[in-house]
Amino acid sequence: MGRTSRIEGFYKLSMSERLKIVKEFGDLTSEEALALTGFGGLDPSIPDKMIENAVGSFALPLGIAVNFTINGRDYLIPMAVEEPSVVAAASNAAKMARDKGGFWTSSTPPVMIGQVQITGVKDPSRAKHLLLAKKDAVLELANKQDPMLIKLGGGARDLEVRVVQGQRGPMVVVHLLVDVRDAMGANAVNTMAEAVAPMLEDITGGQVRLRILSNLATHRLARAHAVWAKESIGGDEVVDGIIDAFLFADADPFRCATHNKGIMNGIDAIILATGNDTRAIEAGAHSYAARTGQYKPLTVFEKTPEGDLAGTIEIPMAVGLIGGATKVHPTARACIKLLGVKGASELGEVAAAVGLAQNFAALRALATVGIQKGHMKLHAKNIAASVGCPEELLDEVCEIMVSEKKIRMDRAQEIIEDLKNRKR
Numbered sequence: 001m002g003r004t005s006r007i008e009g010f011y012k013l014s015m016s017e018r019l020k021i022v023k024e025f026g027d028l029t030s031e032e033a034l035a036l037t038g039f040g041g042l043d044p045s046i047p048d049k050m051i052e053n054a055v056g057s058f059a060l061p062l063g064i065a066v067n068f069t070i071n072g073r074d075y076l077i078p079m080a081v082e083e084p085s086v087v088a089a090a091s092n093a094a095k096m097a098r099d100k101g102g103f104w105t106s107s108t109p110p111v112m113i114g115q116v117q118i119t120g121v122k123d124p125s126r127a128k129h130l131l132l133a134k135k136d137a138v139l140e141l142a143n144k145q146d147p148m149l150i151k152l153g154g155g156a157r158d159l160e161v162r163v164v165q166g167q168r169g170p171m172v173v174v175h176l177l178v179d180v181r182d183a184m185g186a187n188a189v190n191t192m193a194e195a196v197a198p199m200l201e202d203i204t205g206g207q208v209r210l211r212i213l214s215n216l217a218t219h220r221l222a223r224a225h226a227v228w229a230k231e232s233i234g235g236d237e238v239v240d241g242i243i244d245a246f247l248f249a250d251a252d253p254f255r256c257a258t259h260n261k262g263i264m265n266g267i268d269a270i271i272l273a274t275g276n277d278t279r280a281i282e283a284g285a286h287s288y289a290a291r292t293g294q295y296k297p298l299t300v301f302e303k304t305p306e307g308d309l310a311g312t313i314e315i316p317m318a319v320g321l322i323g324g325a326t327k328v329h330p331t332a333r334a335c336i337k338l339l340g341v342k343g344a345s346e347l348g349e350v351a352a353a354v355g356l357a358q359n360f361a362a363l364r365a366l367a368t369v370g371i372q373k374g375h376m377k378l379h380a381k382n383i384a385a386s387v388g389c390p391e392e393l394l395d396e397v398c399e400i401m402v403s404e405k406k407i408r409m410d411r412a413q414e415i416i417e418d419l420k421n422r423k424r
């Protein structure tokens, strides 16, 4: 039994008290703990190495979700996010899941798809046959590009060939399936796709156009499952309310977009905190949700025979522990160390569990008191701060706005003026 992530009253502590707990939990050095605070921004030499035309760095709040148990192990989850309530909701959902053992996860091998588009092929069916017959030679050439990946047990594994109808006629699309181990894999796969292109042209007699990774990573899925005991979440009525909320998303794309957005609130926050590519994960998630032709929820909620609530998520998860910003960004490095994940698949599974927790929390709030209750306090803080509320009046202004249920800039300004006049 390792350390516990069940930390009562974490939210009531000061930032420095929380950091002390996190530092101990993750065995972080003082330098790593300092990196988590992000104070002072990135070392000036780093942004210029990461992107073009850099002028500085952009800070976001980093919060720590507590209470997560995943496959019997406790995790503290770093979340970089600008939206209030996300970290609290994830922590609360994870707390309620503990009664039934927390989250259980699995994933498929880290196989990404590299696409090569071939146009102008006279006989696409014959080309498909020829490509599959020469599969070994294509894979061998692909694998020559990345000796490091091969040494680590990864590499190009298989070839799929599709004939896709375009408006200017059929095109042959080759999928190179590559096991990218602990990388997100875009660079690795793109290099291979570009390298095999001339060979594919020779085999098919067509013209290669695009050679690029697909973010619809259907071979690289992460899954998470949890059961929430009905007594822990408010009883039968709440279980039924959450199932009805899920069924609404299942039947209606307008609701489903927001259902899946709620999942991504949690997933993007951990993806960003670990220096991974949020756009890749978003693109993968939404295209996977629409893979049947109808946009569907990424989670499923059902009632167990005992009347408890069972939740499941399945989502493409192209995350890496090497490459991209994961090794270059000091805060991302410290976040990965805090998570203590051994490989990219474990990170993907943790992210899936966070997405499921986040979705559960949103549906529970929607099915009961509504989402605004939890949002109000921090929302009020944001509104008050945005109209320049002095620090010493902040709590009072927020309290008044929340009690009046009038969380608006004009009201914040009035209250600030009022309080200032009274204190003069």
Ligand code: NAD
Pocket (backbone or CB within 6 Å): 146, 148, 149, 152, 154, 180, 181, 182, 183, 184, 185, 186, 187, 188, 189, 190, 213, 214, 215, 277, 280, 320, 322, 323, 324, 325
């Ligand atoms: P990368 O090229 O920096 O690292 C991958 C390489 O690291 C592998 O090819 C391998 O040679 C080596 N390696 C060392 N240890 C490894 C290990 N344990 N497991 C696997 N490989 C190991 O990074 P990448 O993951 O190929 O590319 C990720 C970057 O590509 C991200 O920054 C992403 O934003 C960007 N990108 C994304 C897209 C897209 O999503 N469509 C397109 C282009 C680029």
